[in-house]
Amino acid sequence: MLDLLERALVLALHIPDGFLSASVSALFWVLTLVCVTFAVRRTNKVLDDRQVPLMGVMAACIFAAQMLNFPVAGGTSGHVLGGALAAIVLGPAAGILVMTCVVALQALLFQDGGIVVMGANIFNMGVLTTLLGGAVFAGLLRLIGRQSKGLVIAGFAAAWVSVMAAAALTALQLIASGTAQPQVVLGAMLGVHSLIGVGEGLITAAALSFLLATRPDVLPAAVTDVLSGNARPVAKGQVLIGGLAIAALLLLLAPFASAAPDGLERVALDLGFIDGGRGPGAASPAGVLSDYTVPGLAGGISTILAGLVGVLIVVALGYGLAILLRRRSAARSNRSVPSSR
Amino acid sequence: MAQQILERYIDGASSIHALDARVKLVLAVTTIVCASLLPAGSWLALLALTALVWATIIASSVGLLLILRRALVALPFLAVVVTIVFSVPGQPVFTVPLGFVTLTATDAGLLRFFTIVWKSWVSVQVALILTATTHFFDILRALGALHLPKIMVALLSFMYRYLFVLADEAQQLLRARDCRSAALDGRGGGSVWWRAKVTGQLVGTLFLRAFERSERIYVAMLARGYTGELRSLNARPLHPSDLRFGLGGALVLVLITLQAFLG
Amino acid sequence: MTIMAAEPTTEHVYERQAISVHLRDTSFAYPDGREALHGINLTIGAGEKVALVGPNGAGKSTLLLHLNGVLGALDGHVSIAGTPVTRATLRQIRALVGLVFQDPDDQLFSPTVFDDVAFGPLHMGLPEAEVRQRVAHALAQVGMSGYESRMPHHMSLGQRKRVAVATVLSMAPAVLALDEPSAGLDPRARRGLIELLQTLPQTLLVSTHDLRMVVEVFPRTIILAEGRVAHDGPTDQILANAALLAEHGLELV
Ligand SMILES: Nc1ncnc2c1ncn2[C@@H]1O[C@H](COP(=O)(O)OP(=O)(O)O)[C@@H](O)[C@H]1O
Ligand SMILES: [Mg+2]
Numbered sequence: 001m002l003d004l005l006e007r008a009l010v011l012a013l014h015i016p017d018g019f020l021s022a023s024v025s026a027l028f029w030v031l032t033l034v035c036v037t038f039a040v041r042r043t044n045k046v047l048d049d050r051q052v053p054l055m056g057v058m059a060a061c062i063f064a065a066q067m068l069n070f071p072v073a074g075g076t077s078g079h080v081l082g083g084a085l086a087a088i089v090l091g092p093a094a095g096i097l098v099m100t101c102v103v104a105l106q107a108l109l110f111q112d113g114g115i116v117v118m119g120a121n122i123f124n125m126g127v128l129t130t131l132l133g134g135a136v137f138a139g140l141l142r143l144i145g146r147q148s149k150g151l152v153i154a155g156f157a158a159a160w161v162s163v164m165a166a167a168a169l170t171a172l173q174l175i176a177s178g179t180a181q182p183q184v185v186l187g188a189m190l191g192v193h194s195l196i197g198v199g200e201g202l203i204t205a206a207a208l209s210f211l212l213a214t215r216p217d218v219l220p221a222a223v224t225d226v227l228s229g230n231a232r233p234v235a236k237g238q239v240l241i242g243g244l245a246i247a248a249l250l251l252l253l254a255p256f257a258s259a260a261p262d263g264l265e266r267v268a269l270d271l272g273f274i275d276g277g278r279g280p281g282a283a284s285p286a287g288v289l290s291d292y293t294v295p296g297l298a299g300g301i302s303t304i305l306a307g308l309v310g311v312l313i314v315v316a317l318g319y320g321l322a323i324l325l326r327r328r329s330a331a332r333s334n335r336s337v338p339s340s341r
Numbered sequence: 342m343a344q345q346i347l348e349r350y351i352d353g354a355s356s357i358h359a360l361d362a363r364v365k366l367v368l369a370v371t372t373i374v375c376a377s378l379l380p381a382g383s384w385l386a387l388l389a390l391t392a393l394v395w396a397t398i399i400a401s402s403v404g405l406l407l408i409l410r411r412a413l414v415a416l417p418f419l420a421v422v423v424t425i426v427f428s429v430p431g432q433p434v435f436t437v438p439l440g441f442v443t444l445t446a447t448d449a450g451l452l453r454f455f456t457i458v459w460k461s462w463v464s465v466q467v468a469l470i471l472t473a474t475t476h477f478f479d480i481l482r483a484l485g486a487l488h489l490p491k492i493m494v495a496l497l498s499f500m501y502r503y504l505f506v507l508a509d510e511a512q513q514l515l516r517a518r519d520c521r522s523a524a525l526d527g528r529g530g531g532s533v534w535w536r537a538k539v540t541g542q543l544v545g546t547l548f549l550r551a552f553e554r555s556e557r558i559y560v561a562m563l564a565r566g567y568t569g570e571l572r573s574l575n576a577r578p579l580h581p582s583d584l585r586f587g588l589g590g591a592l593v594l595v596l597i598t599l600q601a602f603l604g
Numbered sequence: 605m606t607i608m609a610a611e612p613t614t615e616h617v618y619e620r621q622a623i624s625v626h627l628r629d630t631s632f633a634y635p636d637g638r639e640a641l642h643g644i645n646l647t648i649g650a651g652e653k654v655a656l657v658g659p660n661g662a663g664k665s666t667l668l669l670h671l672n673g674v675l676g677a678l679d680g681h682v683s684i685a686g687t688p689v690t691r692a693t694l695r696q697i698r699a700l701v702g703l704v705f706q707d708p709d710d711q712l713f714s715p716t717v718f719d720d721v722a723f724g725p726l727h728m729g730l731p732e733a734e735v736r737q738r739v740a741h742a743l744a745q746v747g748m749s750g751y752e753s754r755m756p757h758h759m760s761l762g763q764r765k766r767v768a769v770a771t772v773l774s775m776a777p778a779v780l781a782l783d784e785p786s787a788g789l790d791p792r793a794r795r796g797l798i799e800l801l802q803t804l805p806q807t808l809l810v811s812t813h814d815l816r817m818v819v820e821v822f823p824r825t826i827i828l829a830e831g832r833v834a835h836d837g838p839t840d841q842i843l844a845n846a847a848l849l850a851e852h853g854l855e856l857v
Contacts, residue, residue, distance in 0.1 A: 016415035017468070018461030019422065022378050040490055049569030052492065053562060053713065054555040056499020057507075061551035063500070064507035065544045068515060070536040078537055080544060089548070101496045105504075109349055109477055111414050111468045114461075115370060116377045174421060179457055181424035188421070199537065206541020207548065214545070218552055476753070478715035498715050505757040506709050557710040560674050564703040565775065566695065566727035574722065574732055 012192060013081070013170050014106065015121055017114030021177035028173070029119030035127045036100055042093035055094050059101040062086055070199075078199025083129025083166070084137065084159040085204045089211070091220060092134045099126035120173050124166045133162035141226050151212055151227060152205040159204035160197040167193035347505060349472045357401035357470070361579055362479035363486055364587035369471040371591055373464045375598040381456040386601035387463065393593070394466050403473045412465045422457050426450040477501050486576035495571050499558075507551055514543045622650040623686065624779055624807040625671065630681045631831075632666060640666040642831045648807060650685070650778070655818040655839065656811040658828035659853050664811035665706070667828065668781045671809070672701035685778055699728055702772025702806075706783040708756070708764035717743070717759075717767050718752040724775035742774035743767075746800055762793025766800065779807040786814045815856045819843060827852050 020028075043051055062082040069077040082102070087095035103122045106112040113121040137158035144150035171189040174180040208219075216224050352358075357365075372390065379386050398405050427437075431449030438444075471480070478498065485494040518539060579587075625648040632641040640663045648654055656664050669675040670682050673689045680688035684700050687693050702724075705711045714720040721742055725735040743749045746766040756764055765785060772780065785801075786794050794817070801808065801821045812818060818825055818839055825842050827835040829852055835842060842848060843856060 012417070016418055016461050017373050017377060017464030018415075018457050018459075019418060020377075022374075025377060036493075040492055043492065049567070050556070050559040052495050052571065053499055053558040054552070056496045057503050057551045057555040057558065058548075059496060059500035060503035060507045061548055063504055064511040065547055067508060067511045068540055068543050068547070070533075070540040072533055078533075078540065080540075085544070085548075097493070097496060101493070101500050105497060105500055107468070108480060109347075109472055109501075111411070111465050111472075114373070114415075114464055115468055116373050116464070178429075178453070179425060180421050181428035184424045184428075185421055202534070202537035203541040203544055206538040207545040208541075210542045210545030211548065215549055215552075218549065476755075478719070478753075478755070481715065498719075499713065502713060502715050502756065503709075554710065557705065557707070558713045560669070561703075561705055561711050561713060562723075563674055564672055564698060564701075565724040565771065566698045567723075568695075568727070572726045574726065574735065 012189065012196075013121070013125055013166055014103075014113035015117045015170060015173070016111075017116050019114070019177065019179050020117045020120055020173055021179070022116075024173050024177045025116050025119060028117075028123045032100075032119040032123045032127060035096060035131075036122070039093040039096040039100075043097060046093075051094065055090070055098050056101070058086065058090060058094075059098045059105070062098060062102050063105070068203075070203075072199070078203065079196070080159075080200050080203040080207075081125060081129065081163060081166075083125060084133025084155070084162040084200070085207060087130035087134030087162075088137050088155065088158065088204075088208065088223070089219065092130055095130035095134060096127055099130055102126070120170075124169050124173075128169055129162035129166050132165050133158040136161050138222070141223065145226065145229075148209070148212070148227060151208050151223070155205040155208040156201035158201075160194075160201040163193050163197035163200045164190065167197075347508060350476050351403045351407075351473045353402050353474065355401045355403075355474070357397060358474045360474075360586065361583040362475050362483040363576075363579065364583045364590075365471055365475055366480060366483045366487070368587060368590045368594075369467050371594050372467045375594045376460045376464050376467075378598055379456070379460065379601050381453045383456070383601035385604065386597050387456070387459045389597045389600075390463050390594075391459075393597075394463055394470065398466070398470050401470060401474050403470070408466055408469050408473065411469050412462060415461050415465050418461070419458065422454060425457075426454045429453055482576065485573065491571055491573075494573075503551075503554070506554075507547065510550060511543075511547055514546060518543060624648050624650040624652065624684070625809060626683045627667075627670070628681050628683075630670060630676070632670065632676060640831050641670070644831075644833055646826070646833065646836075648809060650807055651805065652824060653801070653808040653822045654810070655822035655825045656809060656828060657813065657815070657818065657825060657852075657854060658834070662828040663831040664828055665783050666831075668703060668783055668809065668811060671779065671781050672698050672703055674703070695728075699724075699775055700777055701779045701781060702775055702777035704768050704772055704780070704782045704785065706785075706787060708761070708768040711768040711771060712756040712764060715755060716752070717748070717754050717756070717770075720756070720767065721770050721774045724771060728775060738774045738776070742770040745773055745804075746770045747796070760793070762789055762796060765789065765793070765797060769800065773804075777806060779809065780804065782808070782810045784811055784813070786812060786817050815843065815854060819856075827854070 043055075062085075065080055065082055065085075069079045071077050083095070083099050086098050090098060100122050103113060103126050104118060107115055107118050107121065137154045140154035140157055141150050144153060167189040168186070171180070171186045174185055175182045211219055212224075212227070372394070376387070376390055395405060398408050426446045427444040427450060429447055429450035431447030431452075433445045434448050434451060436443050436445050478501070481494055481498055481501070484497075485491070625646065627644050627646040630641060630644045630646075631639070633639045644667065656667065658664055666675060670689075671684065673682070673694050676682060676689065678690050678694070680690055682689040684697055687696060687700070689697050712720045714723060718739060721739045722735050725738045730738070739752070740749070743751065746769050748763065748766050748770060751759070751763070751767070756767070759767070769780075769782070769785075782801075786797055789797060794814075798817055798820055801810070801817075808822070810822065822839055825835075825837065825839045826833060827842070827848075834852060835848060849855065
């Protein structure tokens with residue numbers, strides 16, 4: 001059995017039932033269903049009948065890969081969630097389906113994550129990590145170009161960003177549900193995951209360079225082409241989209257990146273949802289934590305708004321970049337005959 | 342070896358085991374939905390749900406203690422919600438001095454905290470009793486019968502089938518690594534970077550093995566007539582007594598939820 | 605002692621008997637350029653039990669994969685029961701040839717034994733009642749009745765190998781091609797497998813390193829070396845020829 005502390009860290013993104021309000025759960029079920037339906041359509045359209053066993057076994061592989069860990073310090077260890085890796089190696093549509101299966105099975109079989117909140121968990125760990133991870137990877141790889149460092153840097157950044165985004169969205173969902181104190185949960189989630197993300201990034205980068213060294217043919221043609229300098233010249237539009245994605249990402253993460261997330265607070269203040277910390281909880285002198293109270297419902301709406309805007313930006317950009325990545329799935333489908341030793 | 346950890350089904354001959362998986366799945370999801378809809382402080386409804394769930398657990402003979410122990414899985418998340426005890430406005434109940442900061446717990450905060458904890462605790466038990474009394478492949482069939490897209494059912498079945506195979510391979514890889522790194526230097530160490538890199542290579546190795554296995558499976562499927570279209574046998578019709586049980590259970594759940602809103 | 609020349613069984617032997625497997629001048633190279641088969645000529649009669657031996661990398665698995673068109677040019681060099689293996693006949697051929705892979709974890713890809721044994725009949729488009737009846741019959745044949753709702757990961761290797769055979773028996777094939785079926789089995793499971801193979805009425809082409817099993821089950825043996833048929837003849841003659849065995853690294857342990 002995994003040791004309890006490790007589990008706690010892995011679980012930090014697997015929201016259990018009861019922790020999200022019914023409306024937040026419903027909202028993210030809708031978003032997830034839209035994205036998964038889109039991914040199912042895309043996969044069906046590729047019409048490569050080896051995709052089904054490939055994705056199924058890959059889902060099991062991601063699950064098993066999450067068991068591979070390395071000790072860091074003080075009893076903690078580094079793991080991989082695998083969303084960015086799945087997106088990079090399998091492409092965004094297959095990546096979404098594979099990660100959806102991983103999250104769903106963890107909830108159904110092991111109660112890692114709840115059932116009513118599964119829509120949110122799938123969105124955070126299955127849709128957001130794959131779209132964003134895949135997009136950041138493709139963008140950076142094209143910017144850095146053919147040096148083999150490119151793969152390592154882009155892989156690391158994609159994995160780190162995907163974990164941070166999942167953590168940020170998880171925190172926002174909890175805040176919008178009124179189940180956690182905003183400052184604390186955002187600070188804690190992003191603080192912890194900026195470290196967990198390093199583990200994810202290192203493992204992802206190492207796994208990618210291992211694959212490039214041993215079986216480059218399993219990597220998507222789009223990746224190996226860039227590295228070998230065979231990629232078509234980057235179109236202006238693509239650079240624009242990539243740049244926009246990264247800019248939007250920084251924009252989205254910037255308010256959360258500092259330990260005190262005053263960006264969100266400012267939004268809430270401007271919208272008049274926070275009464276400047278005059279709540280009855282504001283009894284303490286230093287007041288770092290307690291001078292800040294959110295009237296339940298109003299605060300919920302403000303954070304739902306902020307969360308929604310963020311999610312929409314990310315989804316829109318992810319979609320834009322998914323188009324960019326489309327060539328890769330086409331290239332995958334005409335690979336050689338099956339090996340069978 | 343991995344299967345002892347991963348297997349969640351507990352064999353038994355109870356009426357809960359025998360109940361149609363579709364009915365079990367729908368009732369379990371309904372219970373969790375009802376719990377999540379309850380407003381803060383609906384103690385009576387939560388008590389009623391807990392009583393129903395415990396009655397089911399006892400009827401299934403899988404052991405209440407085992408389920409309660411497994412239900413600790415959601416525990417780490419309490420660290421996140423405990424913050425609302427101090428942040429929701431309300432009458433101060435007690436204070437926690439923490440050096441410079443003094444946290445004030447409010448009645449409304451405590452109310453919301455305990456509601457969330459209880460909801461979550463009941464929901465986890467529901468999910469646990471479902472998986473303890475239903476084979477996962479029956480849950481998959483039920484999902485198929487309830488019109489989950491075929492491809493998702495297929496992916497989940499492959500995933501479930503190869504979970505055990507790949508988890509075993511992962512454990513072998515870990516053991517091999519630990520032997521090797523212990524042999525290289527007595528502390529089993531190396532820098533954190535080095536360890537991360539080795540782990541990444543293990544992930545890559547596992548990935549390659551899974552990839553190659555999926556190609557062999559694909560060939561095995563081709564050899565047995567797979568042409569890209571997945572077929573399955575039709576689901577059997579629901580037994581009337583299972584249907585009645587399901588409808589009755591759903592009615593009780595709805596009544597409990599209504600009570601919380603009206604009562 | 606002189607080494608017996610490779611003597612392909614000539615076709616006239618089969619004139620009055622139905623030909624089950626026929627390979628004519630079949631060669632194959634993997635996409636990476638590796639040539640695995642060179643001009644294989646081979647004829648096997650209906651109901652014959654033939655062992656395929658040879659060192660690792662000799663091309664045994666590659667040859668078996670040609671029988672139902674998973675590998676190969678599909679240009680009619682291979683034919684099964686008189687039907688050439690081409691793109692147009694592929695569905696028919698796959699129902700005729702049951703291919704069992706070495707690792708049952710590749711062969712058994714469904715969550716339960718029932719689902720796996722039903723996979724072939726279902727994808728042949730058979731009606732439900734017939735599928736259920738075939739599953740029951742195939743499991744009875746390999747002595748695994750009652751295991752329908754068991755999961756592969758809960759079974760021993762010997763049991764999984766038996767179920768793997770059942771997954772193709774349920775398709776009622778005319779030819780069974782098994783890849784190293786006895787590898788990794790303990791003595792009891794191996795004994796069970798040998799008894800199973802002895803009772804099967806189908807044409808059998810089985811690759812193996814287990815010469816003692818060959819003696820018990822297969823009257824005819826083909827030695828494959830570097831993608832060529834090095835020898836083809838009655839098992840007792842081959843096993844009596846120490847020089848031949850030594851040349852191909854075969855040992856009767
Ligand atoms: N998928 C493949 N790609 C390239 N070469 C292969 C592949 N499978 C097998 N080979 C090569 O083809 C030859 C024959 O292999 P195989 O048929 O597996 O031999 P055997 O089953 O007798 O051990 C070997 O040299 C092997 O390395
Ligand atoms: Mg072989």
